[in-house]
Amino acid sequence: MSVKPEQIPDAAPTLNGSHWGAFEPVVVDGRVTEARPFARDPVPSPLLQSIPDALHHASRVAQPAVRAGWLENGPGGARDRRGADRYVPVSWERALDLIADEIKRVIRERGNQAIYAGSYGWGSAGRFHHARTQLQRFLGGVGGFTGARDTYSNAAGAVLVKNVLGSMRAMNGPGTSWKSIADHADLVVMFGGMPTRNTQVTPGGMGEHTTRGWLEQVRAAGVQFCNISPMRDDAASFLDAEWIAPRPHSDTALMLALAHTLIVEGLHDADFLARYCAGFNRFRDYLLGAEDGVAKSAGWAAGLTEISADRIRELARKMAASRTFINVNWSLQRGDHGEQPIWAAIALAAVLGQVGLPGGGFGFGYGSMEGLASLLPDMPIPTLPLGHNPIRSFIPVARIADLLLNPQQPFQYNGQDLVYPDIELVYWCGGNPFHHHQDLNRLIRAWRRPATIVVHDPWWTATARHADIVLPTTTTLERDDIGASARDRFIIAMKQAVAPVGEARDDFAIFGDLADRFGTRESFAEGRTTIQWLRHIYEAARERANRHVAEWPAFDEFWKRGYLEIPEAPTAHVIFEEFRMDPDSNPLPTPSGRIEIFSEKIASYNYADCPGHPSWLEPAEWLGSAAAREYPLHLLTTQPSTRLHGQMDMGRVSQQSKVAGREPIRMNRGDAGARGIRDGDVVRVFNQRGAILAGAMLTDDIRPGVIQISTGAWYDPLEPGVIGSLDKHGNPNVLTLDKGTSRLAQGPSAQTTLVQVEKYAGEPPPISAFKPPLA
Numbered sequence: 001m002s003v004k005p006e007q008i009p010d011a012a013p014t015l016n017g018s019h020w021g022a023f024e025p026v027v028v029d030g031r032v033t034e035a036r037p038f039a040r041d042p043v044p045s046p047l048l049q050s051i052p053d054a055l056h057h058a059s060r061v062a063q064p065a066v067r068a069g070w071l072e073n074g075p076g077g078a079r080d081r082r083g084a085d086r087y088v089p090v091s092w093e094r095a096l097d098l099i100a101d102e103i104k105r106v107i108r109e110r111g112n113q114a115i116y117a118g119s120y121g122w123g124s125a126g127r128f129h130h131a132r133t134q135l136q137r138f139l140g141g142v143g144g145f146t147g148a149r150d151t152y153s154n155a156a157g158a159v160l161v162k163n164v165l166g167s168m169r170a171m172n173g174p175g176t177s178w179k180s181i182a183d184h185a186d187l188v189v190m191f192g193g194m195p196t197r198n199t200q201v202t203p204g205g206m207g208e209h210t211t212r213g214w215l216e217q218v219r220a221a222g223v224q225f226c227n228i229s230p231m232r233d234d235a236a237s238f239l240d241a242e243w244i245a246p247r248p249h250s251d252t253a254l255m256l257a258l259a260h261t262l263i264v265e266g267l268h269d270a271d272f273l274a275r276y277c278a279g280f281n282r283f284r285d286y287l288l289g290a291e292d293g294v295a296k297s298a299g300w301a302a303g304l305t306e307i308s309a310d311r312i313r314e315l316a317r318k319m320a321a322s323r324t325f326i327n328v329n330w331s332l333q334r335g336d337h338g339e340q341p342i343w344a345a346i347a348l349a350a351v352l353g354q355v356g357l358p359g360g361g362f363g364f365g366y367g368s369m370e371g372l373a374s375l376l377p378d379m380p381i382p383t384l385p386l387g388h389n390p391i392r393s394f395i396p397v398a399r400i401a402d403l404l405l406n407p408q409q410p411f412q413y414n415g416q417d418l419v420y421p422d423i424e425l426v427y428w429c430g431g432n433p434f435h436h437h438q439d440l441n442r443l444i445r446a447w448r449r450p451a452t453i454v455v456h457d458p459w460w461t462a463t464a465r466h467a468d469i470v471l472p473t474t475t476t477l478e479r480d481d482i483g484a485s486a487r488d489r490f491i492i493a494m495k496q497a498v499a500p501v502g503e504a505r506d507d508f509a510i511f512g513d514l515a516d517r518f519g520t521r522e523s524f525a526e527g528r529t530t531i532q533w534l535r536h537i538y539e540a541a542r543e544r545a546n547r548h549v550a551e552w553p554a555f556d557e558f559w560k561r562g563y564l565e566i567p568e569a570p571t572a573h574v575i576f577e578e579f580r581m582d583p584d585s586n587p588l589p590t591p592s593g594r595i596e597i598f599s600e601k602i603a604s605y606n607y608a609d610c611p612g613h614p615s616w617l618e619p620a621e622w623l624g625s626a627a628a629r630e631y632p633l634h635l636l637t638t639q640p641s642t643r644l645h646g647q648m649d650m651g652r653v654s655q656q657s658k659v660a661g662r663e664p665i666r667m668n669r670g671d672a673g674a675r676g677i678r679d680g681d682v683v684r685v686f687n688q689r690g691a692i693l694a695g696a697m698l699t700d701d702i703r704p705g706v707i708q709i710s711t712g713a714w715y716d717p718l719e720p721g722v723i724g725s726l727d728k729h730g731n732p733n734v735l736t737l738d739k740g741t742s743r744l745a746q747g748p749s750a751q752t753t754l755v756q757v758e759k760y761a762g763e764p765p766p767i768s769a770f771k772p773p774l775a
């Protein structure tokens, strides 16, 4: 199957790319009928099967459309009908005139900071048509916009590690290589498991899936795995992992107790802690109870985690006796006080003293995404420059509803005291907040505030259906691009396969025509066409690469060959290796130059919700809280194996997975039995924030008291536009908590959600999420 680079035939396959892998589109009569996996991908994603379904689906936006209430009344018109209104198709000229006039009005009357264009979202693979970058280049050129910082993926962890390790690298990779773990580790302890479903994707466009192969190699090398997760199947069965299933959100308590055990049993590495870490003594005092009178012992944690004290002590001893690698998946930090499990894991690894040794120490997100620990060559990738935004105001990305609901109100973020600006216009391009944001009923309320909401999307997503002006954009199959990711060693020539669907246009073309209406086309497009831009960004990367890599052909040759493969890095990487070898010459970029187990800087912010060292802070909702009496099940909203977020929910892989037409929800057999729920039943899942329908799937692989639903079923309210309406389809963000993780990172707290479940009594209403809302 695999072809060596020098054997690439002249008639190279025409490729395209996605966040879940490169592929060869099969085109019949102008339609893509199949997406064949790239021949070099050892483990192609089944998600490719959904591409043709999505591309030609009836839910594509056929032409520009304006919400009737806005069109009739102008900006702000009938805003509470967002989500319920009908849409009027208009010409491109008309739509662009309306948008340009409205942007000009907002800038004139309210200033550029009244435009929110943080526009979070994954868009599509391909580095030139990166939707958000196109939007921000355009708006930067007309005076700027209020932007967003960090991600929904790992905001809490990234801000924390930037403070205590000095860079975001440990969170975003590359981390210690799988190869180093295979060759040197005895034990991998996985908080949140290592679900291979999530390693189907990485952003930008990838050539090969390596994680499964690496896991097989690590296991074949005799390494043992311990899966600490509410779900047994977060570890692939071939890992033969030990399963420890604590209550969700109790991991910090477990980590603290592991560290406590190591210290009281004298198994800690005092030399490492003294030489490489700052503030261990403060942390030790806290663990031993000198700070608050509570020792963070195994017995203490047993009550919080529901894991026996003996089992916790046993694990601590095993970790100390082994070369141990600790991985924490990003999911653990998408919860209230999500900074803590990350910081506690760093502290635990420091107590073990194996940081910077081959196969030891810690890593984050190895089971969250592809490519965090493969043998990545040090290579630049082509990217579109973002341009300059003259406006300084921003929000931590997950504070979007707070922003719209609380104009002029103060908030804190990472030591800064800031104020939410007053937003008049929201512009979204390449993301889906009605997929990704928490507490959708609150979002609907917030979404009624701005005068105008503009959305570009290829499909009638829930966000498009809550916008005032909707512009249809092309997908990767309808344009040329370059696929590349910092977590992959292939660069893909993504070639247009079919004509644009309906009247769809590229975001680049749309913003170019908008820029004409501001006289800024020159600064926006810099005089280049699409293919000239592809050449430009490729050659810029090649120039940077040629300093180390000889393999890069010139653009024309690359485009003809169809892809570029850079060889794997020759040696395994060990994060913090140089620091360990010589901490004085290679200090960490932290205030102390050391790993900050206590951070003077964070302590100086005086945030009760993020003190100066890793701490057990009770989450707003969890199985140990009083709220669990009314809502006794902890809802985990995991990433979908059947799609990417909300993308391709209409495709066959997702559709075939539905239960009674709804998103499947997995629950423990005992919990189901107690409620008279059987496999395949439609259930109503609810809490104080809302209610959804879902299809029950019973299992023994999930801990009692926990239920799991994937994100990404398209929001489908029974009564569109009505706050609190039942969602017929199973979008779990109707139920999730919208709260910052802490004042430090203000990350999303999606996993902090308790619910109750009951069998749905009525006749389940039909799904209407995929039907365009046209007049």
Ligand SMILES: Nc1nc2c(c(=O)[nH]1)N[C@H]1C(S)=C(S)[C@@H](COP(=O)(O)OP(=O)(O)OC[C@H]3O[C@@H](n4cnc5c(=O)[nH]c(N)nc54)[C@H](O)[C@@H]3O)O[C@H]1N2
Binding pocket: 120, 121, 122, 123, 124, 129, 131, 152, 153, 154, 334, 428, 429, 430, 431, 432, 433, 435, 436, 437, 438, 456, 457, 458, 459, 461, 473, 474, 475, 476, 507, 637, 638, 639, 644, 645, 646, 647, 711, 732, 733, 736, 750, 751
């Ligand atoms: N409850 C809960 N919620 C979560 C999470 C969770 O764990 N639990 N996870 C969070 C995480 S980690 C993330 S990253 C977010 C993901 O949230 P998003 O990234 O917002 O989700 P997507 O569905 O990928 O949205 C991308 C949108 O871009 C559109 N698009 C694709 N190509 C183009 C293009 O070329 N141009 C334009 N204009 N649009 C395009 C797609 O059709 C799609 O609607 O969700 C978050 N939400």
Ligand SMILES: Nc1nc2c(c(=O)[nH]1)N[C@H]1C(S)=C(S)[C@@H](COP(=O)(O)OP(=O)(O)OC[C@H]3O[C@@H](n4cnc5c(=O)[nH]c(N)nc54)[C@H](O)[C@@H]3O)O[C@H]1N2
Binding pocket: 152, 153, 154, 191, 192, 193, 195, 197, 198, 199, 200, 201, 228, 229, 230, 231, 234, 247, 248, 249, 250, 251, 329, 330, 331, 332, 365, 367, 368, 369, 636, 637, 638, 639, 640, 641, 642, 643, 644, 645, 751
């Ligand atoms: N197929 C597919 N893959 C994806 C995505 C997708 O949409 N589809 N999205 C991608 C994106 S944007 C991101 S950011 C990553 C996210 O990657 P993650 O954040 O790691 O993914 P999740 O699926 O939310 O969670 C992984 C596992 O953590 C466990 N878990 C949850 N809460 C807790 C807890 O409190 N304690 C413990 N011990 N375990 C817990 C759950 O059992 C869950 O299966 O996934 C990426 N991968």
Ligand SMILES: [Mo]
Binding pocket: 152, 153, 154
């Ligand atoms: Mo993410």
